[in-house]
Amino acid sequence: MSSVVVDPSASFLTLYHANKALRFHAIWLRDNAQDAETRDPGNGQRLIALRDIPAETSIAAAHIANEDALVITFAPDNKMTTFDLVWLKNHGYDREPPKVRGWTGPNVSLWTSDLNNDVPSATFDDLRSDPTILQNWLGHVCRYGFAKVTGAPVEAGALFHLVDLFGHVRETNYGRLFDVRTEVNPTNLAYTGAGLQAHTDNPYRDPAPTVQVLYCLESSAAGGENMVVDGFAAARRLQKENEAFFDVLADHPAEFEFAGSSGVCLRARKPMIELGPDGELIAVRFNNRSLAPTTRVPFDKMETFYAAYRRLGDIIDDTAMEVSFRLEPGEAFIVDNTRVLHARKSYSGTGTRWLQGCYADMDSLRSTFAAMTRKSTAETAA
Numbered sequence: 001m002s003s004v005v006v007d008p009s010a011s012f013l014t015l016y017h018a019n020k021a022l023r024f025h026a027i028w029l030r031d032n033a034q035d036a037e038t039r040d041p042g043n044g045q046r047l048i049a050l051r052d053i054p055a056e057t058s059i060a061a062a063h064i065a066n067e068d069a070l071v072i073t074f075a076p077d078n079k080m081t082t083f084d085l086v087w088l089k090n091h092g093y094d095r096e097p098p099k100v101r102g103w104t105g106p107n108v109s110l111w112t113s114d115l116n117n118d119v120p121s122a123t124f125d126d127l128r129s130d131p132t133i134l135q136n137w138l139g140h141v142c143r144y145g146f147a148k149v150t151g152a153p154v155e156a157g158a159l160f161h162l163v164d165l166f167g168h169v170r171e172t173n174y175g176r177l178f179d180v181r182t183e184v185n186p187t188n189l190a191y192t193g194a195g196l197q198a199h200t201d202n203p204y205r206d207p208a209p210t211v212q213v214l215y216c217l218e219s220s221a222a223g224g225e226n227m228v229v230d231g232f233a234a235a236r237r238l239q240k241e242n243e244a245f246f247d248v249l250a251d252h253p254a255e256f257e258f259a260g261s262s263g264v265c266l267r268a269r270k271p272m273i274e275l276g277p278d279g280e281l282i283a284v285r286f287n288n289r290s291l292a293p294t295t296r297v298p299f300d301k302m303e304t305f306y307a308a309y310r311r312l313g314d315i316i317d318d319t320a321m322e323v324s325f326r327l328e329p330g331e332a333f334i335v336d337n338t339r340v341l342h343a344r345k346s347y348s349g350t351g352t353r354w355l356q357g358c359y360a361d362m363d364s365l366r367s368t369f370a371a372m373t374r375k376s377t378a379e380t381a382a
């Protein structure tokens with residue numbers, strides 16, 4: 001049985017529903033009214049601005065109707081509105097703020113080399129033809145920050161068909177796509193046969209592309225396995241080992257730069273470990289090749305900063321953190337470039353190896369996943 005009690009101050013109420021007590025402020029309830037005068041029933045957009053709501057808004061009366069709705073009358077404008085109780089429960093904010101810096105939400109699972117036995121993967125045909133498989137695969141990208149694709153066409157430019165499944169290509173100065181293969185006189189180390197330390201791509205952009213796709217077209221050279229490392233797991237491990245190391249990388253900006261081609265001078269100033277204002281772990285940036293001289297770390301913190309940067313690199317290089325796989329022609333992988341670092345192990349000079357890569361963004365991938373989840377939940381409920 002649900003009930004509601006309005007505080008004597010009239011500035012908030014307490015809703016007792018589904019074995020929970022949730023407090024809601026008058027101003028929050030008024031601003032988030034779900035009625036057609038407040039929200040467009042078609043596109044859900046708010047039709048009023050905060051200036052349309054009296055600053056002194058309070059709750060004049062509130063009661064439960066039909067066991068599933070909360071009816072509120074606001075003062076001083078006598079506005080009446082009704083909330084669905086399930087909606088209120090799902091949008092409650094009356095909880096303890098997170099105490100741990102670097103927390104991640106329930107939809108993120110941190111991983112180490114254990115995931116080698118269970119690499120998220122799907123065939124290209126299944127992704128194109130089966131919405132449930134696509135939804136699960138996108139869910140894995142959101143949860144783990146990467147996923148593989150197999151059985152895709154061995155055809156230059158086919159990586160765009162993969163991106164079409166969830167979003168849009170992000171064009172950069174490298175073009176809509178870039179080729180990764182051995183080249184003479186490389187201007188960028190990615191185009192040689194040398195192994196690369198695990199890194200996130202393009203931290204020198206602001207905003208950096210948040211998705212990278214790497215798609216294999218030829219792979220006859222020995223070696224050259226791809227590997228991925230969960231940057232969030234690495235950051236949390238650093239924090240567990242030495243909180244001051246975590247803090248110095250989170251609390252000071254690093255500087256990144258790429259000025260390797262004529263007409264290009266990309267620079268960004270961002271921390272290696274980025275936290276949201278409430279301490280949520282938002283992003284990890286790690287790229288030894290494009291770290292520029294760091295000038296925003298105070299003199300008395302610089303040695304700690306370098307010790308922390310070194311230790312984070314050691315953790316990232318630890319094979320216990322890595323998942324590795326060899327990409328064969330017609331196989332690809334996608335990474336959340338705000339979280340998962342990728343690397344290529346060195347390969348021999350005989351034979352060929354040709355990958356095509358492109359960038360896209362996590363917001364459209366998350367949007368596609370959320371829309372598919374909403375649709376399938378509605379169909380299950382119907």
Ligand code: FE2
Nearest residue numbers: 199200201342
């Ligand atoms: Fe890269």
